[in-house]
Amino acid sequence: MTEAISICSENHKILPIMSIPPDVKKSLADYKHTSLFWTDLLYLMSNKQQTITATGPFRKFAITAKKLSTETIEMNEDVTEFNSRLAAYYKQLADTWTEAQKEYTRKVPELPSDMENMEASKRIWIDMFENYFTKLFDSSEFAENFGKLVTSELEIAKHWNNMTSALLESANMPTKKDMDEVYQELHSLRKRIAKLEKITNPEVT
Amino acid sequence: MTSEIRIDPKLLAEFITLNKNILEAPNLAQSLDEINLEVTPYEVVHSEDKVRLLHFSPLADKQMKTPLVIAYALVNRFHIFDIHPKKSWIRNLLTQGVDVYLIDWGSPTQINQHEGFDDYVNGYMDNCIDFVRKESSSDTISLQGYCTGGTLSTVYTALHPKKIKNLILTSPIIDGRRDSTVVSNLAKHMDVDKLVDTVGNMPPELMYYVFSILKPFEQGFEKYLNFFKNIHNKEYVENFIRVEKWVNDTPPIPGELYKQWIKDVYQDNLLINNNMYVGGKQVSLKNISVPLLTQVAVGDHLVSPECSMPIHYAVSSEDKTLKIYPTGHVGMIASSFSQKKVLPEFVQWLSERSEKK
Numbered sequence: 300m301t302e303a304i305s306i307c308s309e310n311h312k313i314l315p316i317m318s319i320p321p322d323v324k325k326s327l328a329d330y331k332h333t334s335l336f337w338t339d340l341l342y343l344m345s346n347k348q349q350t351i352t353a354t355g356p357f358r359k360f361a362i363t364a365k366k367l368s369t370e371t372i373e374m375n376e377d378v379t380e381f382n383s384r385l386a387a388y389y390k391q392l393a394d395t396w397t398e399a400q401k402e403y404t405r406k407v408p409e410l411p412s413d414m415e416n417m418e419a420s421k422r423i424w425i426d427m428f429e430n431y432f433t434k435l436f437d438s439s440e441f442a443e444n445f446g447k448l449v450t451s452e453l454e455i456a457k458h459w460n461n462m463t464s465a466l467l468e469s470a471n472m473p474t475k476k477d478m479d480e481v482y483q484e485l486h487s488l489r490k491r492i493a494k495l496e497k498i499t500n501p502e503v504t
Numbered sequence: 505m506t507s508e509i510r511i512d513p514k515l516l517a518e519f520i521t522l523n524k525n526i527l528e529a530p531n532l533a534q535s536l537d538e539i540n541l542e543v544t545p546y547e548v549v550h551s552e553d554k555v556r557l558l559h560f561s562p563l564a565d566k567q568m569k570t571p572l573v574i575a576y577a578l579v580n581r582f583h584i585f586d587i588h589p590k591k592s593w594i595r596n597l598l599t600q601g602v603d604v605y606l607i608d609w610g611s612p613t614q615i616n617q618h619e620g621f622d623d624y625v626n627g628y629m630d631n632c633i634d635f636v637r638k639e640s641s642s643d644t645i646s647l648q649g650y651c652t653g654g655t656l657s658t659v660y661t662a663l664h665p666k667k668i669k670n671l672i673l674t675s676p677i678i679d680g681r682r683d684s685t686v687v688s689n690l691a692k693h694m695d696v697d698k699l700v701d702t703v704g705n706m707p708p709e710l711m712y713y714v715f716s717i718l719k720p721f722e723q724g725f726e727k728y729l730n731f732f733k734n735i736h737n738k739e740y741v742e743n744f745i746r747v748e749k750w751v752n753d754t755p756p757i758p759g760e761l762y763k764q765w766i767k768d769v770y771q772d773n774l775l776i777n778n779n780m781y782v783g784g785k786q787v788s789l790k791n792i793s794v795p796l797l798t799q800v801a802v803g804d805h806l807v808s809p810e811c812s813m814p815i816h817y818a819v820s821s822e823d824k825t826l827k828i829y830p831t832g833h834v835g836m837i838a839s840s841f842s843q844k845k846v847l848p849e850f851v852q853w854l855s856e857r858s859e860k861k
Binding site for chain 2: 433439454478483489490493
């Protein structure tokens with residue numbers, strides 16, 4: 300599911316630098332399979348006893364446990380992806396800082412020792428760093444990595460939401476999905492009321 | 505062997521003064537919570553859910569009959585239009601006889617996440633404008649939209665042309681493909697469906713991040729250095745704190761609205777190509793035939809002039825004016841420059857096209 304991450308290098312060539320190593324990917328998949336296998340088997344073996352209390356909390360706890368372990372394993376994969384994207388993000392910032400600093404040192408080789416030179420060199424420093432970083436933030440490489448960084452963060456948030464929902468469900472409490480349905484329903488009700496109000500009170504329209 | 509470092513005494517004095525200023529700062533500046541950003545008195549004349557319609561008290565005897573409704577942006581709050589008595593856009597308009605209303609979008613919560621362009625344009629905005637038309641006994645009103653409020657005002661005028669007498673667009677977001685800002689660059693690579701599905705509304709934190717990379721060294725370093733340097737300048741400090749409070753108060757944007765805005769305006773560029781649909785109706789910019797004033801700023805790093813200017817050429821209005829100012833996004837509406845240059849030209853344009861009482 301992950302792909303190689305490219306970063307913007309000094310000469311703006313795209314270099315593949317990071318991805319989840321295949322052996323890590325494989326061991327995660329093996330772990331997921333083994334874990335789910337035993338969870339399923341234990342669930343099946345204990346299912347008969349659980350059906351006796353089908354409306355009670357025990358059955359829900361068993362289902363919830365499986366859901367939580369699946370989500371945790373999948374979240375680990377996304378955390379790896381997130382960390383790779385975050386590393387690429389900081390590398391882009393660090394590389395740009397180094398380039399800007401090099402250019403600044405070339406233009407201002409000596410530390411200013413009087414007020415006038417200090418002000419001038421501060422201006423050069425700000426302008427130079429501003430230019431280098433604006434160029435980075437304007438680049439498609441930065442935006443692409445940033446977009447994927449946010450996406451991977453959202454994936455983690457999604458798993459977290461799913462885990463929370465599983466726990467809320469087991470406690471017979473409304474989940475995010477339930478609340479979304481309520482919001483959606485309220486939204487369409489409001490629209491219908493507004494439409495009806497406009498029909499019954501058309502004087503200003 | 506000894507080495508000698510020569511330092512200009514002035515430099516040393518400057519450094520010591522700066523340190524002293526930093527230590528004195530808490531005694532000389534108010535904290536953000538101690539500042540009230542409301543300057544000019546107003547009355548809430550209409551409200552619907554979190555949206556409020558504000559009517560500002562007149563400050564001139566003679567007034568233009570055609571009222572002006574300002575549709576503020578979705579990012580940050582409306583206070584930037586009235587940030588300081590000496591730089592207040594609203595106060596200036598009032599003293600020149602303009603009857604000013606402003607739509608405050610409020611602070612949406614998760615319950616508002618399904619609200620989109622249709623709800624904002626055909627719902628909230630239309631209801632506010634109908635209210636003003638009724639209260640002022642005017643069939644038509646002048647509409648000013650700022651930033652994303654400019655996008656909403658454009659869509660509104662295209663869909664409800666008979667209710668608008670004059671349209672003023674100040675740094676509107678129109679042609680996302682041409683926008684050369686960092687905002688647009690990030691927006692084009694955003695998986696907005698996933699964002700909205702996962703978190704509901706667009707979180708303010710994302711907006712703060714975007715602000716932080718716009719001019720990171722000027723805004724993140726020099727601005728604060730200058731603040732401490734000028735800590736004894738009461739007016740400078742007050743203005744700084746007020747603007748900082750405004751910058752750091754951005755409400756979430758309803759998920760559905762944010763999704764459509766990013767997709768239709770930045771990613772698929774549907775608005776300028778007349779292919780955007782709102783409430784099941786196609787938004788054709790050719791439907792806009794009212795007098796149009798477009799104001800853009802050359803130094804705008806949030807909405808580049810190339811993004812705003814295409815509206816001038818896309819509408820069918822015969823009476824249209826494009827003004828380009830040597831300032832920035834906020835400088836256009838809340839600066840000494842806007843008071844001296846932008847507002848007088850704006851009011852002159854408006855008064856030539858408004859009915860007098």
